[in-house]
Amino acid sequence: MSLGPVMLDVEGVELSPADRDLLREPAVGGVILFTRNYESPAQITDLVAEIRALRRPTLLIAVDHEGGRVQRFRQGFSAIPPMRQLGKVFNQDSEQGLKLARQAGWLIGAELRAANIDLCFAPCVDLDWDVSEIIGDRAFHPNPDTVSELAAAFCRGLRAAGMAAVAKHFPGHGGVIADSHLKLPVDRRDYGILLDDMRPYERLNQSGLIAGVMLAHIVYREVDELPAGFSSQWIERELRGRVGFGGAIFCDDLSMRATAAYGDMPGRALRALRAGCDMILVCNDRAAAQETVAALNSYSNPLSLVRLARLHATGRMSRETLLASDEWQQASADVTRWSQRPPLELNA
Numbered sequence: 001m002s003l004g005p006v007m008l009d010v011e012g013v014e015l016s017p018a019d020r021d022l023l024r025e026p027a028v029g030g031v032i033l034f035t036r037n038y039e040s041p042a043q044i045t046d047l048v049a050e051i052r053a054l055r056r057p058t059l060l061i062a063v064d065h066e067g068g069r070v071q072r073f074r075q076g077f078s079a080i081p082p083m084r085q086l087g088k089v090f091n092q093d094s095e096q097g098l099k100l101a102r103q104a105g106w107l108i109g110a111e112l113r114a115a116n117i118d119l120c121f122a123p124c125v126d127l128d129w130d131v132s133e134i135i136g137d138r139a140f141h142p143n144p145d146t147v148s149e150l151a152a153a154f155c156r157g158l159r160a161a162g163m164a165a166v167a168k169h170f171p172g173h174g175g176v177i178a179d180s181h182l183k184l185p186v187d188r189r190d191y192g193i194l195l196d197d198m199r200p201y202e203r204l205n206q207s208g209l210i211a212g213v214m215l216a217h218i219v220y221r222e223v224d225e226l227p228a229g230f231s232s233q234w235i236e237r238e239l240r241g242r243v244g245f246g247g248a249i250f251c252d253d254l255s256m257r258a259t260a261a262y263g264d265m266p267g268r269a270l271r272a273l274r275a276g277c278d279m280i281l282v283c284n285d286r287a288a289a290q291e292t293v294a295a296l297n298s299y300s301n302p303l304s305l306v307r308l309a310r311l312h313a314t315g316r317m318s319r320e321t322l323l324a325s326d327e328w329q330q331a332s333a334d335v336t337r338w339s340q341r342p343p344l345e346l347n348a
Helices: 017-023 041-052 083-092 094-114 144-160 191-206 232-242 257-262 265-275 286-296 302-309 319-324 326-340 343-347
Strands: 006-008 028-033 060-063 065-067 166-170 212-215 248-251 279-282
Touching (some): 017 028, 017 286, 028 041, 028 279, 041 060, 065 094, 083 094, 083 144, 094 326, 144 191, 166 191, 166 248, 212 232, 232 265, 248 302, 257 265, 265 279, 265 286, 279 286, 319 326
Parallel strands (some): 006 028, 006 279, 028 060, 166 212, 212 248
């Protein structure tokens, strides 16, 4: 059975019978894990093993684990500071900032790989325009070239740990105030300004450092009246065409209120897939997930299957071996020192 185009969540710290039945449906291709799914490193490893045992090829298993506010697993995992702090380090010492960015990416990737997780939806390459309610300190920096450099180092760290990078939120979420989890943001900036937001994707793609891109649920009114995740102009013309990206494209969670005006859940899913997305997320709404999976069980896109298959992670060491390694101990010590530096020192 090949991977389907839908990524879903599961209910708790182990699979329920309802989870098992749903994840075996042909339209399902992945699972995204949340804080409610986590108790300990041993438990999350067991849950991942349960999920992997359901299908061949195995479902993609992902998590939002950027650091700062967006880090789903805490106790037993390294505490990664928000990426804005990396930008401040870079302002003082670019070499040190890039080193820490790579170490942060490697540390995240290596610890997740020890639990046999395929993907972390990171890095967030939105520009730090200092206006967004939801992005905020998740962004590296306001300068697109600096974002590109730091994100590239972060991606190299992920790759060294055996994990592909998925950059987000294309074409850029940093220039709007509203949180798309709660309502549909509208970005009225000119296309010429939006090119700055897209520059990190161009640079990362040219370097071959990203295997996936996640789209923003935002309307960019000067380009299209549809949100980016439903827009062939953004997906095919800009991301595939002008940027030249050939990897997997994810539509962010369709349960977010930003998408509510665009039909029922199966309708939203089909809109996104027909616009050019390879995989859509439906989270925290089991009834809508079941409806979507039923509607898409006969859906297939051969190119998407190839792109998604490339996202399975490679290489893995046990948690015990990882924590005993010199590389983990050095990265952990460096990231801990960085996280404990007082803000005034970073801004000096």
